[in-house]
Amino acid sequence: MKPSNLLFIFSDEHNKKVTGCYGNEFVKTPNIDKLAANGTRFTQAYTNCPICVPARASLATGRYVHENRCWDNAIAYKGAQPSWGHRLIPQGHDVVSIGKLHYSGYNPSQNGFTEEIQPLHIVDGLGDLLGLIRQECPLPVRKGSAMLGPEAGPGESDYTRYDRAVRDATIQWLKNRTKNIGDKPWVLYVGFVAPHFPLITPQEFFDLYPEHRMTMPKQYLGEDRPTHHPFIQQLRESQIFDQGFTGQEMVRRALSAYYGLVSFLDDNIGGILSAVKEFGLSDSTRIIYSSDHGDNLGARGLWGKSTMYEESAGIPLIISGEGVPKGKQCNTPVSLIDLFPTIVQCVGATLNHEDKDLPGLSLWDIANDKEVMPRTILSEYHAAGSSTGTFMIRYGQYKYIYYVNMPPMLYDVENDPEELQDLGADPIYADILQECDLALRKVVDPEAVNAQCLLDQAHKIEEVGGIEAIKKRGMFRFSPPPGANPVMFKE
Known part of the structure; x- marks a missing residue:
């Protein structure tokens, strides 16, 4: 394919089901929808970890979480594994970031950029230390999470102001x-925070979604919630998002705010796409849009991320530009690790011998049917609210979720796309379960990885002064943008 510039727009916590081109007829996302109409949309795209820092490390390196050993929001990327930027810069390409990265700290050359503009990284280079504590019973209660519902509504936040600045x-x-037309193709990474909580939305976007028109989340009411699985129950008791909600009215207001933040994001993307056209860059620039993970949005009584349900582990992923089929829906499973070879190929650069074992494939090739199914897509979770490792793969029409020392889950996502029926304990599916487990173990040894993760986290706890020191420091709800301070909560 002909080399070109690349504009890579990356959001935070965007549930792909809240996007027009992914089938939501209520939400207003005209700019993302137009991007999809002019390019290829991947219907089965996944994060490699449903929480910010590990997902972004996988995006940077093209490697799974267990390869990077960036397990949680306190062990962030700091250049130990080469990123796609480290491949491009020595080959003469300008690689610039604007906005949220969520790496260990400001260090462009270490992080794989020629320049970082207004970067957002983990707090004080330490991040979320409380999420390291995973072997206590019960797990630490993240008290600040209960603010999600009460604060939801119209207004401005540090995040909305930051996204406008980005x-x-x-x-x-x-x-x-536009003054540097003769240079080699460049890569511009743009990191927005929306629609990540707090669910505080500029008034004009909140008003697009009257609360009385918002549909209650599936399986939200108490009698409908799946409560049988120990992982889900453990997550509810640690990340107490839902405990702050006082009733359905507050739930609907939170949903209005989230939808509004998605439209706010879309509007900001629209401003950038208009600039690409205005400055004459359309013919020389390909565009990628994606997100680090999704948001449960109240489904099953869960909010935030951290699960392998489609709402949390699924992501929007769209590519557009020269050589990309227009208006195509690609059903091949893909994930964030595929961005490494995709970005390198786009600008006409080359991989080196260290990259021969990268598990990802080029999205340009997949979109043009140069790579064929089946593929095993791996996502894993080793962070806050969990006492054991979680591993998910797509296996044909099935999603298999393996929890070390807990019962597995199995969903037929082709016939049960809303994941309402867990088939993991159904004897009829015993053979499928076994096939899925074998497929998972061809990619990763769950028990060995879980042990290594807990050992790394124990070492990190010791490094920062021990469990009591972490508890004394407290937790914050989200990483503040440059110039703002984190609000700390004690356990």
Whole structure:
């Protein structure tokens, strides 16, 4: 394919089901939808970890969480494994980031960029230390999470102001770039925070979604919630998002706010896409849009991420530009690790011998049917609210979720796309369960990885002064943007 510039737009916590081109007829996302209409949309795209920091490390390196050993939101990427930027810069390509990265700290050369503009990284280079504590029973209660519902509604937050600044800086960068037409193709990574909580939404976008029109989440009411699995119950008791909700009215207001943040995100993306056109960059620039993970949005009584349900582990992923089929829906399973070879190929750079074992494939090739199914897509979770490792694969029409020392889950996502019936304990599916387990173990040894993770986290706990020191420090709900301070909560 002909080399071109790449504009890579990355959001945070975008549930793909809240996007027009993914079938939601209520939400207003005209700019993302237009991008999909002019390109290829991947219907079976997944994060490699449903929490920010590990997902972003996999995105950077093209490697699974257990290979990076960036397990949680306290062990962040710091260049130990080469990123796609480390491949591109020595080959003469400009690689710039604007906005949220969530790496260990500001260090462009270490992180794989020629420049970082307004970067957002983990707090104080330490991140969420409380999430390291996974072997206590019960797990630490994350008290700040109960604020999700009570604070939801119209208004401005540090995050909405930050995203506007990211948009404006991106437009200015694109404008300046038109003066350098003769350079090698560049990569511009743009990291928005929306629609990540707090669910505080600019009034004009909140007003798009009247609360009385919002549909209650599936399996939200107490008698409908699946409660049989120990992982889900453990997560509820640690991440107490739902305990702050006082009734259905508050739930609907939170959903209005989330939908509004998605439209706010879409509007910011629209400003950038307009700039690409205005500055004459359309013909020389391909575009990728995706997100680090999704959000449960109240389904099954769960909020935030951390699960392998489609709402949390599924992500939007769209590619557009020269050589990309227009209006195509690609059903091949893909994940964030596929971005490494995709980005390198886009600008006409080459991989090196260290990359020969990368598990990802180029999305340009997949979109053009140069790579065929079946593929095993792996996502894993080793962070806050869990006492044991979680591993998920797609196996044909099935999603298999393996928990070390807990019962597995199995969903037929082709015939049960809303994942309402867990088949893991159904004897009729015993053979399928066994096949899935064998497929998983061809990719990863769950028990060995779980042991290594807990050992690494124990070492990190010791490094920062022990469990009591972590508890004394407390927790924060989310990483603040540059210039803002985290609000700490004690356990």
